[in-house]
Amino acid sequence: MSRPIPSSAPPEPPLRPFPSPARAFVGGLWDGVGLPAAVLFASAAGFGSIARETGYPAALAVLSIVTVWGMPGQIAMVELFAIGASMLPIAIAAAGANARFLPMTVSLFPLLKGGVKPWAWAYLLAHFVSINTWVALTRRGPSLPLDQRAPYFAGFSLLCMAAGAVGTAIGFALAGVLPRTLTLGLVYLSPVYFLMVFAGVRERGGIIAVLLGAGAGPLLHLLSPEWGVPATGVIGGTLAFLLDRKVLGRG
Amino acid sequence: MGETGPIAAMIAASAATYVWRGAGAALAQRIGVGGAAFEWFSCVAYAMLAALIARLILLPGGMLSEVPLIDRVGATVFGLVLFFAFRRQIFIGTIGGLAAFVALAHLRAETWL
Numbered sequence: 170m171s172r173p174i175p176s177s178a179p180p181e182p183p184l185r186p187f188p189s190p191a192r193a194f195v196g197g198l199w200d201g202v203g204l205p206a207a208v209l210f211a212s213a214a215g216f217g218s219i220a221r222e223t224g225y226p227a228a229l230a231v232l233s234i235v236t237v238w239g240m241p242g243q244i245a246m247v248e249l250f251a252i253g254a255s256m257l258p259i260a261i262a263a264a265g266a267n268a269r270f271l272p273m274t275v276s277l278f279p280l281l282k283g284g285v286k287p288w289a290w291a292y293l294l295a296h297f298v299s300i301n302t303w304v305a306l307t308r309r310g311p312s313l314p315l316d317q318r319a320p321y322f323a324g325f326s327l328l329c330m331a332a333g334a335v336g337t338a339i340g341f342a343l344a345g346v347l348p349r350t351l352t353l354g355l356v357y358l359s360p361v362y363f364l365m366v367f368a369g370v371r372e373r374g375g376i377i378a379v380l381l382g383a384g385a386g387p388l389l390h391l392l393s394p395e396w397g398v399p400a401t402g403v404i405g406g407t408l409a410f411l412l413d414r415k416v417l418g419r420g
Numbered sequence: 421m422g423e424t425g426p427i428a429a430m431i432a433a434s435a436a437t438y439v440w441r442g443a444g445a446a447l448a449q450r451i452g453v454g455g456a457a458f459e460w461f462s463c464v465a466y467a468m469l470a471a472l473i474a475r476l477i478l479l480p481g482g483m484l485s486e487v488p489l490i491d492r493v494g495a496t497v498f499g500l501v502l503f504f505a506f507r508r509q510i511f512i513g514t515i516g517g518l519a520a521f522v523a524l525a526h527l528r529a530e531t532w533l
Binding site: 219242270413 | 433437438443444445447448449453456458461462465466472473474475478480483484487500508511513522525526529
């Protein structure tokens with residue numbers, strides 16, 4: 170399996186390196202403007218309105234975008250907060266909801282090796298990993314020199330985080346004010362966008378993994394709302410890996 | 421015993437989420453691109469993300485769960501058809517699916533559906 174490219178629209182212009190690492194940072198910021206920021210803004214607005222309904226304070230809801238930076242875990246956090254759960258159940262629920270960040274970081278960060286010195290910086294950069302930023306660095310990273318990849322990733326991530334923080338504040342302020350149809354659209358934008366991103370996967374192991382994951386995920390979620398999705402990832406990913414590598418071979 | 425405060429809740433969620441990312445950074449240092457371990461983690465990441473997205477559309481929580489399943493699936497299929505018809509352009513598929521979804525929600529709100 171060569172490096173997977175989730176987004177692969179043919180008319181894309183050829184990707185060229187930036188003149189310097191500083192310009193790569195700015196380039197990352199610019200690449201975040203558009204659909205990635207809009208999607209973050211929309212799902213964060215949904216989160217802001219949920220936070221308000223659950224009685225979670227606005228300032229902390231905005232701060233949680235930066236400190237948690239993983240939407241399903243944040244939603245679990247405010248929902249459990251609302252019913253007075255203690256820290257351990259909140260931590261377990263957030264861990265289950267955000268477990269994807271382990272395989273995502275492992276499959277993304279080899280791109281940064283050689284460009285991030287010392288590697289301790291990778292522990293800071295790992296905090297930025299999210300679906301949006303994973304897709305961006307997977308797509309753009311290989312075309313950049315090693316020393317431009319981390320600045321690009323940081324710029325893109327910070328722009329997305331800012332969009333999420335603003336979206337949360339606005340969603341909180343406008344909870345219950347926006348028409349229901351518009352709010353529904355905001356909440357639906359993120360899943361439909363990421364569905365298109367992963368429908369565009371072209372490499373065989375990735376396609377098998379996406380199909381198995383999409384098919385089995387909802388079923389396992391019914392069995393275990395907290396760990397169904399991570400379990401699907403491990404089972405479906407392992408099956409896809411074996412099928413791609415051992416059964417179908419290099420053909 | 422008092423209830424968990426909002427700050428304690430955030431610390432718990434932040435720490436539990438970061439543990440995965442930190443472990444990922446540690447593992448990535450030991451794994452080479454193109455090796456079997458790297459391919460396995462990539463497959464797991466793809467399957468887990470696809471599972472999450474399918475779950476969000478088919479078995480959502482909150483407001484989306486109040487929308488009929490047929491509307492969620494119908495709008496998504498419409499977006500996918502546009503996506504593949506227009507040379508896999510993410511923007512077209514996303515906006516098409518979103519427009520269909522909002523249109524269906526509006527028609528239901530006006531009791532035309």
